[in-house]
Amino acid sequence: MEKILLKNLNNPGGHTLDNYIAGGGYRAVKEALKLGHDHIIQMVKDSGLRGRGGAGFPTGLKWSFIPKEVYPKYLCCNADEGEPGTFKDRGIIEYDPHLLLEGMIIASYAIGAISAYIYIRGEFAFGAKRLWEAIKEAYEKGLLGKNILGSDFSIDIYVHRGFGAYICGEETALLESIEGFRGQPRKKPPFPAVWGLYGKPTVINNVETLSCIPSIILNGPKWFSSMGSEKSPGPKLYCVSGHVNRPGLYELPMGTPLREIVYNHAGGIKGGRNLKAVIPGGVTAPMLIEKELDVPMDFDSLAKIGSMLGSGGVVVMDDTTCMVKAAYIINRFFSHESCGKCTPCREGTHWMTEVLKRIEYGEGKPGDVELLEGVCANIFGRTFCPLGDGAVMALRGALKNFRDEFAYHVENKRCAARGGFGAIGVWE
Ligand SMILES: Cc1cc2nc3c(=O)[nH]c(=O)nc-3n(C[C@H](O)[C@H](O)[C@H](O)COP(=O)(O)O)c2cc1C
Ligand code: SF4
Known part of the structure; x- marks a missing residue:
């Protein structure tokens, strides 16, 4: 193009x-x-x-x-x-x-x-x-x-x-x-x-x-x-970062399949490893897994599969990525950036981050995953602006595909994805 x-x-x-x-x-x-x-x-x-x-x-x-x-x-x-x-x-x-x-x-x-x-x-x-x-x-x-x-x-x-x-x-x-x-x-x-x-x-x-x-x-x-998708025409900028060979900024027709962006334009997964998940549109957008990669990267196609195009920030994660850690980092961002105007977002994002932190650090308690889901339910749809909903969508996206990994962390006090190394003290 x-x-x-x-x-x-x-x-x-x-x-x-x-x-x-x-x-x-x-x-x-x-x-x-x-x-x-x-x-x-x-x-x-x-x-x-x-x-x-x-x-x-x-x-x-x-x-x-x-x-x-x-x-x-x-x-x-x-x-x-x-x-x-x-x-x-x-x-x-x-x-x-x-x-x-x-x-x-x-x-x-x-x-x-x-x-x-x-x-x-x-x-x-x-x-x-x-x-x-x-x-x-x-x-x-x-x-x-x-x-x-x-x-x-x-x-x-x-x-x-x-x-x-x-x-x-x-x-x-x-x-x-x-x-x-x-x-x-x-x-x-x-x-x-x-x-x-x-x-x-x-x-x-x-x-x-x-x-x-x-x-x-x-x-x-x-x-x-005449360019791009029928309902989302024109050129689109896609920002690709994470575990790919050629991270960068790509201008492509709106609706280019995510698989083509990751594997053709961004050169595929670094070191020939396997893909674990992709965030398609900035961290607010619920993450997708390998079988969803043929989705056209436009507003309606991503909404149809429960995610969103958002800002076009594509973050690629390979199979060494710990989803608890990823969710913790993302939530910590939302908690830090919550403006504090409304209670569900101000308090909810803080408590989500605290619970995620203890799970990540090997101090998770039985029932923590359910607790997270409960906090999500109390935030979603009850906030003054979309930031609170965004925090929930990001966490729900991780839980939808990787709930077992969260449960493993709670039960075993360590991470399955990082080859069994204990999570405590690995990352601050
Ligand atoms: C928490 C939050 C952060 C946002 N950040 C940006 C941003 O950095 N840049 C941006 O263009 N829109 C951002 N938006 C969307 C804007 O509110 C707005 O929809 C957009 O600027 C409208 O421009 P558009 O019609 O050209 O998309 C944000 C929305 C929310 C809820
Ligand atoms: S939802 Fe929006 S208005 Fe409410 S505290 Fe969060 S950032 Fe502020």
């Missing part, structure tokens, strides 16, 4: 404005300014583009929810990329920042935004620097600021650096954080399209989503929807 999102990944200097323009960059903005707001929204709707931030919500439909008569309006680009196993937005930001800016200018024009924000996770210092440089270049060329390219459309883009909280990737916590408040989710409804940044209509889109926009404007919605 011709690269659309990663065409500048291995192009030294590809991130500069001159190189971007030389490769046809910013032609889509000129085209968009001629098309008009409604036409662009219709094109994005027709393309079938679905948000790449995790939920797969149709992008054109989201834009169409913005009320016309309320001012001002805002666009926020979600560049928080906090989901473990995910490094796709970083690839675009660091190597093709103008692709993102061009997508943001078009999106802002389509929804009538006067300002746009890029909320970038604090750890991405180099990415923020690349964005600042690109924004400066764009202002100098008249692509940002007042009356861009001589049109009656004006737009400013700001970079807002986060401070390392995973929850600030949740769209309403992100808005709170930009406004200078503690990053905690807001109650929905009202949704950000109605009550967003500073209480005004706001569209929040992921970096990869916005970076698809220029190519849709230039090549048309039919071209876009």
Whole structure:
């Protein structure tokens, strides 16, 4: 497949404005300014583009929810990329920042935004620097600021650096954080399209989503929807990490089978070992086992088998992996990142982690697996935002396929997967 999102990944200097323009960059903005707001929204709707931030919500439909008569309006680009196993937005930001800016200018024009924000996770210092440089270049060329390219459309883009909280990737916590408040989710409804940044209509889109926009404007919605799956068209970035020979970032048609991603593109399992499990879409996505590997990597196909595409972070685990340890590490992350606003998540993720820790350290008690299931049941569906549910889905995914391994740990105070070595003290 011709690269659309990663065409500048291995192009030294590809991130500069001159190189971007030389490769046809910013032609889509000129085209968009001629098309008009409604036409662009219709094109994005027709393309079938679905948000790449995790939920797969149709992008054109989201834009169409913005009320016309309320001012001002805002666009926020979600560049928080906090989901473990995910490094796709970083690839675009660091190597093709103008692709993102061009997508943001078009999106802002389509929804009538006067300002746009890029909320970038604090750890991405180099990415923020690349964005600042690109924004400066764009202002100098008249692509940002007042009356861009001589049109009656004006737009400013700001970079807002986060401070390392995973929850600030949740769209309403992100808005709170930009406004200078503690990053905690807001109650929905009202949704950000109605009550967003500073209480005004706001569209929040992921970096990869916005970076698809220029190519849709230039090549048309039919071209876009001819790629990938019927209900999830377009290109998709898959981040592959873990026990594979070629970990990395791969741009492939949406719906590429997981087996092809792991064995062809990522070169198969390291050292010729056997695959034990794969997390298909960031640690929130329930893990899959070998017999499920033919699933097309798109939103609906993964949902059908009880998992999710999420952020496209594929984490591969070979047969030496201890699933108790994996579940403990994942849960410890959720417990640490719980914002504390609601009790089931704040307390539940903490206790899940404590129980997993004692099982991992050979101190598990009879009934601990059932206790974990009980805690899961008390969290799921009872939390303020999806973080709590995500923690449950991750643990339930591990228990569904590897319950025996958890029970073995409790009973024998040691790990079956690691050749019988005791778990105590092996890992901190
Ligand atoms: C706990 C949590 C963390 C999230 N983190 C991110 C993130 O880092 N990046 C992102 O784009 N979306 C993240 N999301 C999803 C956003 O809330 C939102 O759905 C997304 O930015 C919308 O963009 P899209 O329509 O382009 O997918 C997160 C959601 C939750 C519940
Ligand atoms: S589910 Fe967790 S992260 Fe979400 S609001 Fe409640 S405590 Fe905060």
